[in-house]
Amino acid sequence: MKSNIEIQRIEKSKIDSVDFNNLPFGSVYSDHMLECDFINGEWQTPVIKPYAPISLDPAAKIFHYGQSIFEGMKAYKDADENTMLFRPLENWKRLNKSAERLVIPHIPEDIFMEGLKKLLEVDNNWIPTNEGSSLYIRPFMFASGIGFHASPADSYKFIICTAPSGAYFAGKVKVLIEEKYARAANGGVGFAKAGGNYAAQFYPTQLAIEKGYNQVIWTDDNSHEYIEEAGAMNIFIRINDTLITSPTSDRILNGITRKSVIQIAEDMNIDVEVRKITVSEVIAAAQSGSLKEMFGAGTAAVISPIATFGYHGTDYDLPELENPFAEILKKAITDIQTNKAEDPYGWRVVLD
Amino acid sequence: MKSNIEIQRIEKSKIDSVDFNNLPFGSVYSDHMLECDFINGEWQTPVIKPYAPISLDPAAKIFHYGQSIFEGMKAYKDADENTMLFRPLENWKRLNKSAERLVIPHIPEDIFMEGLKKLLEVDNNWIPTNEGSSLYIRPFMFASGIGFHASPADSYKFIICTAPSGAYFAGKVKVLIEEKYARAANGGVGFAKAGGNYAAQFYPTQLAIEKGYNQVIWTDDNSHEYIEEAGAMNIFIRINDTLITSPTSDRILNGITRKSVIQIAEDMNIDVEVRKITVSEVIAAAQSGSLKEMFGAGTAAVISPIATFGYHGTDYDLPELENPFAEILKKAITDIQTNKAEDPYGWRVVLD
Structure with a gap:
């Protein structure tokens, strides 16, 4: 300095x-x-x-x-x-x-x-x-x-x-899986917290809000088949007892809450898969009943459970579970953040 | 008001x-x-x-x-x-x-x-x-x-x-056709003059400048096979006596100089094609000698002739022509802009 x-x-x-x-x-x-x-x-x-x-x-x-x-x-x-x-x-x-x-x-x-x-x-x-x-x-x-x-x-x-x-979202979140607009290009700036990435999301988000949703879940700009992120949050999807999230890329932000959630979940012996996940797979899981949870993870909202997602004109409600992963993981991470639990990772920094 | x-x-x-x-x-x-x-x-x-x-x-x-x-x-x-x-x-x-x-x-x-x-x-x-x-x-x-x-x-x-x-570019322009980075996503904001579109181009442009180029010619983010625009200019390519430019889209700015050039060229009986143009086609034309001109069109630079373009490690020089389309069209448009020629289009607005 x-x-x-x-x-x-x-x-x-x-x-x-x-x-x-x-x-x-x-x-x-x-x-x-x-x-x-x-x-x-x-x-x-x-x-x-x-x-x-x-x-x-x-x-x-x-x-x-x-x-x-x-x-x-x-x-x-x-x-x-x-x-x-x-x-x-x-x-x-x-x-x-x-x-x-x-x-x-x-x-x-x-x-x-x-x-x-x-x-x-x-x-x-x-x-x-x-x-x-x-x-x-x-x-x-x-x-x-x-x-x-x-x-x-x-x-x-x-x-x-x-x-x-206070809280970023009040209440349960209803999201729309985007089929037309896109947040980021391959070889673009989607992975960066660049101002322009946010303004670009306002219009599609406004259209979603007018239809009764809170946020958009972005898909890839080419096929709209791959789940990417929610703009202010990374997305986790639980199918049966497996927690799935997209790998980061030049289009997807490398969220700090995201990687903390992955680490904590793995240490809780939750089966975590970091892999591409398609919209078709999520819809099929919703229809078969194997889709248990979806939640966003980000600094502002920490973990934000999704109650309903919309796709192609249909709304899919997530089940109400007892002890959902979202709640368990949110408690684990906020307990570390607020010094209510041991921090085996050295993530918490206490100021003098 | x-x-x-x-x-x-x-x-x-x-x-x-x-x-x-x-x-x-x-x-x-x-x-x-x-x-x-x-x-x-x-x-x-x-x-x-x-x-x-x-x-x-x-x-x-x-x-x-x-x-x-x-x-x-x-x-x-x-x-x-x-x-x-x-x-x-x-x-x-x-x-x-x-x-x-x-x-x-x-x-x-x-x-x-x-x-x-x-x-x-x-x-x-x-x-x-x-x-x-x-x-x-x-x-x-x-x-x-x-x-x-x-x-x-x-x-x-x-x-x-x-x-x-004064002039936006000094001297002849040397451009690099981009193979890795991208300017705009399908369903994104590439067609808008949004601030964020410009900052996103700085890094790839800086890499091109370090290699001796002035600007990047952007290609589509999915295949990098289609010529899009140059970030501050639309791109025209002359193969034999045909002038080709990409159609505008949600990724490409609808340039006012671009559409004025198309109109003037057509009225001069130049054969103009507004269609997708691939990098392969441009390379093949350069190799066969049918590639005659490339130029950018935009408000700041008006018409900016390209002397050389680089692609995949090779530089391709454009021929030096007598009376190139770029020069003829630039004179026609600036003569209208500066009241040195008749304006059959009603484009010039003289203030009281």
């Missing part, structure tokens, strides 16, 4: 205006943010400062060419007021993978990790302690350099904001 | 600092910009004001979800100082097509056209008169509404900036 993190504290906290018992997801922001500029080929001193608007030239390439990436993380507090992160280095590594694909400079580990820890220290009161709530953390990077020429910018901003948050 | 355009003039113009004889492309900005906000479900009064930074909440969705679109246009001045636009309503229509796919509200024709005309009136001195230069116009729209939830924003900005500009 160029030099120590500079800290500019807010004059008066706005925390008293927040109802921690009724937190929305990602729309109430903590007092401070971390900001670090990449200028003249190097990262400058990171600054923690009051949460405030960002000022950008109208020709900044973020506005024109979508050169932006982000991460999603959560911080938790346990009963003893310890602050904990979950596999934060995985987010740092993935942010840099996204950065490489979008031609954004790598962010050094010390700016990411020390910046994050210091920000959580400064805004420690903002980490919720209520069951089911957490501090959602949003690190992001974007092109601040200017020009109406479609080429990478010469300067960038790395920012971390945080938002005390 | 909600009410008349509000105009806030700059105190002191910066035009004297600009060398109009050595204009770069898109990196010198005129004195004023137009800005219009979409708030509470409606477009507010457009404001023409001094070119100045935009201030946005760090949670504005443009930073996180790539919800942004743009257009590229040019204004010209003829010998009598008339100001001219080229098919501006086509840009307006396409901006709204992009808007629909990205779930951004439509911009009304009067805000777009009246705003543009008024801006060009206020900054009329900024329109270059030198041969080969023009005022590049960049209308763009993006999500200013906030939230860390991957869904469309509730507020947006529509902005028009202008930049007196």
